[in-house]
Amino acid sequence: MKYQTVFLEFLLREWLLVVAGAGFALTSVYTRHLPAYSVREMQILFILFTLFVAVKGIEQSGLLLRLSRSMETGRFISVKLVVATFLLSMLITNDAALIVIVPLTLVLNVTHKDILVILEALAANAGSALTPFGNPQNLFIYWFYGLSPAQFMGAIAPYSFIFLFLLVIFSVAIRVEGKPDRGIEKERVGKRSTIYGAILVVVLLTVFRLLPVSTNLLVVLFVALFDRKALRVDYPLLLSFVFFFGLAGNVKLILASEINHSQHVFLLSALASQVMSNVPAALLFARFTTHWKALLWGVSTGGFGSLFGSLANLIAYRLYVTHEDTDDAGRFTTRFLVIGYVAFFIAIGLYFVFTRT
Numbered sequence: 215m216k217y218q219t220v221f222l223e224f225l226l227r228e229w230l231l232v233v234a235g236a237g238f239a240l241t242s243v244y245t246r247h248l249p250a251y252s253v254r255e256m257q258i259l260f261i262l263f264t265l266f267v268a269v270k271g272i273e274q275s276g277l278l279l280r281l282s283r284s285m286e287t288g289r290f291i292s293v294k295l296v297v298a299t300f301l302l303s304m305l306i307t308n309d310a311a312l313i314v315i316v317p318l319t320l321v322l323n324v325t326h327k328d329i330l331v332i333l334e335a336l337a338a339n340a341g342s343a344l345t346p347f348g349n350p351q352n353l354f355i356y357w358f359y360g361l362s363p364a365q366f367m368g369a370i371a372p373y374s375f376i377f378l379f380l381l382v383i384f385s386v387a388i389r390v391e392g393k394p395d396r397g398i399e400k401e402r403v404g405k406r407s408t409i410y411g412a413i414l415v416v417v418l419l420t421v422f423r424l425l426p427v428s429t430n431l432l433v434v435l436f437v438a439l440f441d442r443k444a445l446r447v448d449y450p451l452l453l454s455f456v457f458f459f460g461l462a463g464n465v466k467l468i469l470a471s472e473i474n475h476s477q478h479v480f481l482l483s484a485l486a487s488q489v490m491s492n493v494p495a496a497l498l499f500a501r502f503t504t505h506w507k508a509l510l511w512g513v514s515t516g517g518f519g520s521l522f523g524s525l526a527n528l529i530a531y532r533l534y535v536t537h538e539d540t541d542d543a544g545r546f547t548t549r550f551l552v553i554g555y556v557a558f559f560i561a562i563g564l565y566f567v568f569t570r571t
Contacts, residue, residue: 231450234457234494241464249463251456257427258357259455262350264417264430266447267437269310271410274443292330292385295319299334300341300378306414308342308349308517308526309448316533320540326388328534328546332553333381335530339517340377342526343370343510347421349526350455351496351513356421359506363422369507372568373514373561380560406441451525458497466501476508480565483509484558487516487523511565519558521550 225232242248295315302311312334319330342348346356346366356366413433419425437444479499487495492513499509517524521531531550535543 228450231454231457233490234454234461237461238457238464241461241468245464245467247464247467249460251459254357255459258354259452260427260430261357261417261420262353262455263447263452264433265307265347265353265414265421266452267433267444268410268414268417269306270447271406271437271441271444272306272414273310273314275405275407275410290386291322292326292333292388293382295330296333296337296381296385297378299337300381303338303341303526304345304348307347308338308524309529311338311341312526312529312533316530317537320534320537327540328542328549329388329553331530331534331546332550333385335524335527335550336377336518336554336557337381338526338530339514339524340374340381343514343517344374347418349493349524350451351493352510353421354493354496355500355506355510355513358500359504361506366510370510370514373511373564376564377557377561410444455493455497458494461494462498462501465498476503476505476569477566479503479505479508480512480515480569481562483512484516484562487513488520489522491522492516492524507569508565511561511569515558515561515565518561519551519554521547523554523558527554 295318299311299315302314315334315338316331319327319334343352344367346352346361346363352366355361413436416425416433417430420427420430479502483492483495483499486498490498495516496509496513499512500506503509517526521527527550531547534540534546540546
């Protein structure tokens with residue numbers, strides 16, 4: 215019974231890895247073909263790994279938590295939390311931003327914590343969509359299609375900034391009030407924050423192709439020698455990428471066709487994200503289309519809506535419902551889905567307003 219419980223917990227925790235591995239195995243058996251991995255795909259995996267390491271190091275230094283807690287006092291707490299989530303997700307990924315901001319929100323003495331967490335999840339998805347390194351699917355699209363930073367950010371900017379405006383308006387409207395929790399000690403910022411800040415800059419320069427990808431080998435060497443704790447990153451997610459790269463190649467062989475219309479790419483990738491998450495949806499549909507803008511909008515839109523639309527949604531949801539001071543999982547789930555799908559359909563409307571190709 216104990217082993218069954220452990221196995222069930224593993225399936226619930228690492229469902230994306232399990233689904234990716236099963237899909238990879240089944241399609242490989244069906245096609246009788248083991249997919250080959252391109253140099254570009256291996257570069258993406260390596261950059262993702264070093265990005266995770268840099269973010270982990272910054273988290274452990276205490277810098278992010280110190281910056282976050284500086285927002286506890288004063289007026290417009292909700293606006294500060296939402297904007298901070300948006301800005302952090304642009305730089306350190308949506309998942310890391312929520313890991314920092316949501317726990318902070320839950321310990322504050324404020325009203326409407328459930329709505330705040332939902333808005334933070336939306337802000338993380340909207341903000342991370344703006345930069346090539348804001349989330350894993352962005353990094354993949356950016357490298358897979360060989361885009362420039364201006365191309366990438368220019369294409370998705372209307373989506374991100376309009377949602378930032380809407381989220382700020384809604385944050386003001388809910389009138390969250392609170393006072394600082396004096397029982398929380400200030401987080402000490404370690405000296406390593408400067409080092410990992412520099413490491414993050416190096417990794418981002420490789421993302422923008424200003425430094426060769428091989429430069430990140432120095433990052434790995436430094437961490438392996440001086441701070442192995444920073445190597446404790448999300449390896450199941452990285453392995454899921456390996457499986458999904460192969461799965462996408464196998465599906466391309468099975469279907470042997472191409473989706474030609476950009477609106478089809480947008481809608482199918484947005485809808486597929488609701489079930490399989492926007493990361494694998496990006497990996498899958500990239501093999502079928504040259505319409506990168508439609509795909510970028512599709513997987514960004516797909517991050518809204520269901521809990522499975524984005525890993526960031528699951529992180530925010532899990533942090534809230536498992537917190538010791540929350541006992542309204544049913545109501546929170548309902549509100550999360552209702553608000554999420556309102557954002558989903560708004561994003562669909564924005565796509566047809568701002569794109570014509």
